[in-house]
Amino acid sequence: MTLYGVGLGPGEADLVTVRGKRVLEHADVVYSPGRLSRSVALEHVDESKIGDLDFPMTKDEEKLRTAWKAAAAEVAPRAMEGDVAFVTLGDPNVYSTFGHLRRTLEAFHPDVDLEVVPGVSAMTAFATALGVEVEAGAGLSLREAADGASPTGPGRMILFKVTDIPATHEGLVEAGYDVTYGRRLFMEQGETAVTDDPSELEERDYYTLAYAEKADLVVESATAAFERDG
Numbered sequence: 586m587t588l589y590g591v592g593l594g595p596g597e598a599d600l601v602t603v604r605g606k607r608v609l610e611h612a613d614v615v616y617s618p619g620r621l622s623r624s625v626a627l628e629h630v631d632e633s634k635i636g637d638l639d640f641p642m643t644k645d646e647e648k649l650r651t652a653w654k655a656a657a658a659e660v661a662p663r664a665m666e667g668d669v670a671f672v673t674l675g676d677p678n679v680y681s682t683f684g685h686l687r688r689t690l691e692a693f694h695p696d697v698d699l700e701v702v703p704g705v706s707a708m709t710a711f712a713t714a715l716g717v718e719v720e721a722g723a724g725l726s727l728r729e730a731a732d733g734a735s736p737t738g739p740g741r742m743i744l745f746k747v748t749d750i751p752a753t754h755e756g757l758v759e760a761g762y763d764v765t766y767g768r769r770l771f772m773e774q775g776e777t778a779v780t781d782d783p784s785e786l787e788e789r790d791y792y793t794l795a796y797a798e799k800a801d802l803v804v805e806s807a808t809a810a811f812e813r814d815g
């Protein structure tokens with residue numbers, strides 16, 4: 586039998602894929618690493634199917650390894666007997682807790698079959714939410730900007746974990762970027778916001794990303810001329 590890593594998408598229940606929904610409905614147990622992913626999963630499965638696992642909120646690597654070994658030891662026998670799902674927001678292979686579980690299972694329970702159901706990642710959903718087009722020929726880099734970091738370099742970047750907007754904003758503007766922020770995009774839980782004014786988002790919120798584009802970036806696609814010339 587199988588452990589499925591299921592990507593739930595950004596938060597709205599109807600952005601779960603058809604395949605993800607089918608896997609959730611057929612799974613014997615559904616594990617979720619957080620309150621938000623649990624609330625999305627509950628739109629598709631009964632609460633009685635939700636499994637119990639402890640997930641540590643720590644950066645201590647030894648504690649993390651111990652906790653993931655315990656989580657894998659709980660999940661592995663269930664996944665040998667039946668089908669089990671482990672859900673994550675977005676896609677399971679993009680900056681996700683599923684990676685810890687997958688590596689731990691591969692190391693200590695290699696007989697467990699693993700399958701991943703991709704989900705709509707914030708990495709792509711941001712484009713629609715912010716009205717950004719990543720046109721053919723363009724490059725786009727994904728970076729983290731936790732704790733006020735402001736990575737710079739590429740012409741266009743999407744930044745995850747933008748927890749200290751004023752500090753990140755200052756660094757990006759100094760480096761010549763125009764920046765738009767997106768908070769709780771396509772999420773039912775909490776308020777969605779899209780703005781290029783950092784003062785509107787003073788409160789910290791983990792579910793915040795930024796799209797940064799070099800102010801002097803030139804868009805070369807043929808039809809871009811229509812936007813320039815009308």
Ligand SMILES: C[S@@+](CC[C@H](N)C(=O)[O-])C[C@H]1O[C@@H](n2cnc3c(N)ncnc32)[C@H](O)[C@@H]1O
Nearest residue numbers: 595675676679680706707745746769770792793
């Ligand atoms: C640990 S990463 C998880 C990414 C997720 N696996 C995915 O594929 O979207 C969490 C970061 O993704 C971004 N993020 C995820 N979902 C978001 C959403 N609905 N709206 C805005 N940002 C989101 C935020 O920057 C957040 O700090």
